[in-house]
Amino acid sequence: MKTAYNFNAGPCVLPKEAVESTINAIRDFDNTGIGLMEISHRTPGWERTMEETRQLWRDLLNIPAEYEILFLGGGASTQFMTVPANLLNKKAAYLQTGVWAKKAAKEAKNFGETVIVASSEDKTYSYIPKNFIEKVPADADYFHITTNNTIYGTEIKYDIENCPTMLVADMSSDIMSRPVDVTKYGLIYGGAQKNVGPAGVTFVIVRKDILGKITDRTYMNPLPTMVDYRTHAAEEAKNISMFNTPPVLPIFVMHETLKWVKDTIGGVAEMNKLNLKKSALLYEEIDRNTMFRGTVECKEDRSIMNHCWVMAEGRENLQDAFMAFAKERGMVGIKGHRSVGGFRASLYNACTYEAVEALVQCMQDFEKANK
Numbered sequence: 001m002k003t004a005y006n007f008n009a010g011p012c013v014l015p016k017e018a019v020e021s022t023i024n025a026i027r028d029f030d031n032t033g034i035g036l037m038e039i040s041h042r043t044p045g046w047e048r049t050m051e052e053t054r055q056l057w058r059d060l061l062n063i064p065a066e067y068e069i070l071f072l073g074g075g076a077s078t079q080f081m082t083v084p085a086n087l088l089n090k091k092a093a094y095l096q097t098g099v100w101a102k103k104a105a106k107e108a109k110n111f112g113e114t115v116i117v118a119s120s121e122d123k124t125y126s127y128i129p130k131n132f133i134e135k136v137p138a139d140a141d142y143f144h145i146t147t148n149n150t151i152y153g154t155e156i157k158y159d160i161e162n163c164p165t166m167l168v169a170d171m172s173s174d175i176m177s178r179p180v181d182v183t184k185y186g187l188i189y190g191g192a193q194k195n196v197g198p199a200g201v202t203f204v205i206v207r208k209d210i211l212g213k214i215t216d217r218t219y220m221n222p223l224p225t226m227v228d229y230r231t232h233a234a235e236e237a238k239n240i241s242m243f244n245t246p247p248v249l250p251i252f253v254m255h256e257t258l259k260w261v262k263d264t265i266g267g268v269a270e271m272n273k274l275n276l277k278k279s280a281l282l283y284e285e286i287d288r289n290t291m292f293r294g295t296v297e298c299k300e301d302r303s304i305m306n307h308c309w310v311m312a313e314g315r316e317n318l319q320d321a322f323m324a325f326a327k328e329r330g331m332v333g334i335k336g337h338r339s340v341g342g343f344r345a346s347l348y349n350a351c352t353y354e355a356v357e358a359l360v361q362c363m364q365d366f367e368k369a370n371k
């Protein structure tokens with residue numbers, strides 16, 4: 001097979017062990033003689049896989065029993081609506097650090113007053129606004145953040161302290177990349193297709209006691225069955241996340257991916273060490289190389305997952321040449337999002353240190369060739 005270093009922003013590289021075991025399961029799931037895509041989701045082997053997947057989440061992120069872990073369809077974009085549907089009584093607060101955050105806030109407006117606490121739209125979301133927590137209204141039902149801004153390469157890499165209201169986070173593109181104190185959040189959600197699996201399944205980690213509290217609102221109240229998180233958390237019915245047919249294939253890949261994080265990497269803290277090492281290697285090169293410059297204003301806001309850079313001043317005419325040069329060396333998915341331009345390399349969990357070394361070497365070779 002052709003060597004390709006996959007730096008796509010999502011869907012993206014998966015652990016090869018997870019891909020291999022999924023191929024086997026597609027042929028024969030759990031020694032049943034039936035393939036994964038053909039089994040009933042009510043077979044004991046599948047129910048066990050669901051339970052194990054939930055347990056892997058609990059173990060890896062230390063998720064306490066008062067939180068439910070749901071696997072749903074519709075992508076993170078559907079959660080932009082489902083979160084306010086379940087949690088917004090009167091007012092919600094949002095931090096606008098990118099287009100995904102903006103889209104989330106837009107959906108909330110249908111359910112009640114939506115306050116944009118701070119925004120970095122003025123500079124193409126190239127920074128995380130400072131001191132935003134002081135501006136969060138205490139009477140908001142929740143405060144929504146996007147921890148990692150996939151398109152712009154900025155990240156809130158810590159758990160926010162002293163939030164005056166319940167914290168809700170879209171962690172689509174940095175979940176499982178570092179330890180998270182789940183107890184600081186009422187709800188965490190994201191699409192799986194970066195660090196925890198392929199597209200087709202969405203994770204929601206939600207504290208059970210915050211659900212079923214919509215009293216003041218008339219819009220979408222009562223909640224449609226599929227929109228109400230409690231439908232999917234119906235533990236007593238033993239159908240957790242199986243109210244309707246679950247996407248078994250993406251959930252299986254998630255199971256294998258999480259097993260890899262736990263058993264091969266050694267957990268999320270170890271994963272974080274490796275991610276920091278990969279990220280430092282690339283940022284050092286972006287900062288050193290005379291051909292390039294990073295796009296994020298402040299180094300402390302730089303994402304560990306998505307690394308964005310453009311050609312240095314006076315070198316802009318070499319952009320296409322570098323893209324062709326990198327392509328020739330097997331670099332895939334390094335074109336920056338059209339709103340930022342230049343280049344973006346996503347170093348998600350399954351991206352290897354060797355892949356980053358190859359990219360850095362490619363950047364150095366390009367500099368030498370064009371000096």
Ligand SMILES: Cc1ncc(COP(=O)(O)O)c(C=O)c1O
Pocket residue numbers: 010074075076077078100146148149150151170171172173190191192
């Ligand atoms: C931070 C963030 N939120 C939300 C989304 C949308 O996810 P989905 O395509 O699963 O709806 C993305 C997609 O890249 C993302 O990066």
